[in-house]
Amino acid sequence: MATDPLLSLRGVSKDFGGGVFGLKDIDLDIASGEFVSLLGPSGCGKTTTLRVIAGFETPTSGQVLLNGREIGHLPANRRPVNTVFQDYAVFPHMNVAENVGFGLSVRGTARAEIARKVAEALDLVGLGDKAERPVSALSGGQRQRVALARAIVCEPQVLLLDEPLSALDASLREQMQIELKSLQHRLGTTFILVTHDQTEALSISDRIVVMNGGRIEQIATPDELYDRPATRFVAGFIGTMNLLPGRVTGDGRVEGSGFALPVEGAGSLATGTAVTLGLRPEDLTFAPAGSGAPLRVETTVFHGHSLRVIGRLNDGAEVVLDVRRSHAAELPADGATAALALRPGASAILLPA
Ligand code: ATP
Incomplete structure (x- = not known):
């Protein structure tokens, strides 16, 4: 102050x-x-x-x-x-x-x-x-x-x-x-x-x-x-945040179920450290098949200016992502498996396990 x-x-x-x-x-x-x-x-x-x-x-x-x-x-x-x-x-x-x-x-x-x-x-x-x-x-x-x-x-x-x-x-x-x-x-x-x-x-x-x-x-x-x-x-109290378990790899990234993301701060932790990644729903998007973490889509709900998609990673962790309504036509159907990725320019937050 x-x-x-x-x-x-x-x-x-x-x-x-x-x-x-x-x-x-x-x-x-x-x-x-x-x-x-x-x-x-x-x-x-x-x-x-x-x-x-x-x-x-x-x-x-x-x-x-x-x-x-x-x-x-x-x-x-x-x-x-x-x-x-x-x-x-x-x-x-x-x-x-x-x-x-x-x-x-x-x-x-x-x-x-x-x-x-x-x-x-x-x-x-x-x-x-x-x-x-x-x-x-x-x-x-x-x-x-x-x-x-x-x-x-x-x-x-x-x-x-x-x-x-x-x-x-x-x-x-x-x-x-x-x-x-x-x-x-x-x-x-x-x-x-x-x-x-x-x-x-x-x-x-x-x-x-x-x-x-x-x-x-x-x-x-x-x-x-x-x-x-x-x-x-x-992280869990303010806004909506996906909290996903992961482990620090040697190259400053965090590896989890189907994903490996570069995360600020991960480089200073010992390889193998268990962490939690915080990901905002608006920072996630669907990627071309085979390029992101496999996500099985469960439901899509109306959420005002966006559509909220709820799905699960291979390890069973629930993931929520927000997609602009103008992109509704490109959304995978409920029950389909799609590729989940971080939006360009967005970043994940490193949190204790
Ligand atoms: P709320 O949003 O429900 O008002 P709060 O965050 O304002 O909650 P406090 O009222 O400050 O919480 O209470 C904090 C804790 O202290 C609670 O566990 C409450 O039960 C306890 N507490 C508060 N006042 C007393 C009192 N006069 N005697 C005994 N315990 C109390």
């Missing part, structure tokens, strides 16, 4: 007792103005990480630093951090403006100042004309915008978002993802989002922290995660 981090977790672990570790030795640096997502399957420790940052959870060991200073001793309400929760917790008996201004009035901010800040926050989330509405008259998406406005009106240094869009339907959710990204851009505030939805994380984050079993598997930009997953878990 070029600049000093705004927020750092140093060796943070959380033992919930009875050997249940929510977090194991988390090291994480987040720069000011970054949009970072914590992504992973249920129970991997995303929410616990967020709660440790917010001050709702005390780590068993490790430190939380803001601007280089330990904030572990600060109670949640004294941290320059606000949280937006999944269930858009708004006060049902208050109108929109009262909901948004609540935190400021609790702090004793002057009324005129509250009115100005609330109007500004409501404009930012596109609810400028709904200030006097009772929240009970709002849709789910509008309520979530109220919750967002309520969090940003206090001008936190870090905004924590715990699955804030998961209660919304798919199309509204997509729209709100774009709004969230553009809001973060305009505010320049650091956003940390918890999500189990990889599409959401990939589309709105500057960097993604992939978690598994209370640990960090990889921290990277969406491009890096997709193109260079560091572990088998990340």
Whole structure:
């Protein structure tokens, strides 16, 4: 990270007792103005990480630093951090403006100042004309915008978002993802989002922290995660990836069932090392008969802009490849055996066995 981090977790672990570790030795640096997502399957420790940052959870060991200073001793309400929760917790008996201004009035901010800040926050989330509405008259998406406005009106240094869009339907959710990204851009505030939805994380984050079993598997930009997953878990979790067993040959290639491919990094491993090759469906194609790995085609399914072909190599490993719909006429029939090859210019990813 070029600049000093705004927020750092140093060796943070959380033992919930009875050997249940929510977090194991988390090291994480987040720069000011970054949009970072914590992504992973249920129970991997995303929410616990967020709660440790917010001050709702005390780590068993490790430190939380803001601007280089330990904030572990600060109670949640004294941290320059606000949280937006999944269930858009708004006060049902208050109108929109009262909901948004609540935190400021609790702090004793002057009324005129509250009115100005609330109007500004409501404009930012596109609810400028709904200030006097009772929240009970709002849709789910509008309520979530109220919750967002309520969090940003206090001008936190870090905004924590715990699955804030998961209660919304798919199309509204997509729209709100774009709004969230553009809001973060305009505010320049650091956003940390918890999500189990990889599409959401990939589309709105500057960097993604992939978690598994209370640990960090990889921290990277969406491009890096997709193109260079560091572990088998990340490779299998982000997008669709064929994971095929193989062995390193002496000439920097990896040999598997019917194929031998040059792979970056294979040259530095001992001949015979067992590895896994990661191959994206869009990086595979059919080759002239006899020139690639024999693949028995099982099914072909419609997949939006492409057709997804599912087949098996001679060793029984399943392979998925995507073929543009304009090439549909050239596809082998289900049940036929065809030759599988890597697309020119594409590369396989070397992963541990
Ligand atoms: P989800 O997507 O399901 O919310 P998550 O990735 O946010 O999952 P956490 O809620 O952080 O995961 O939980 C991590 C682990 O810690 C899980 O095994 C969970 O059961 C455990 N855990 C979390 N909170 C507590 C608690 N208060 N007491 C005991 N165990 C807990």
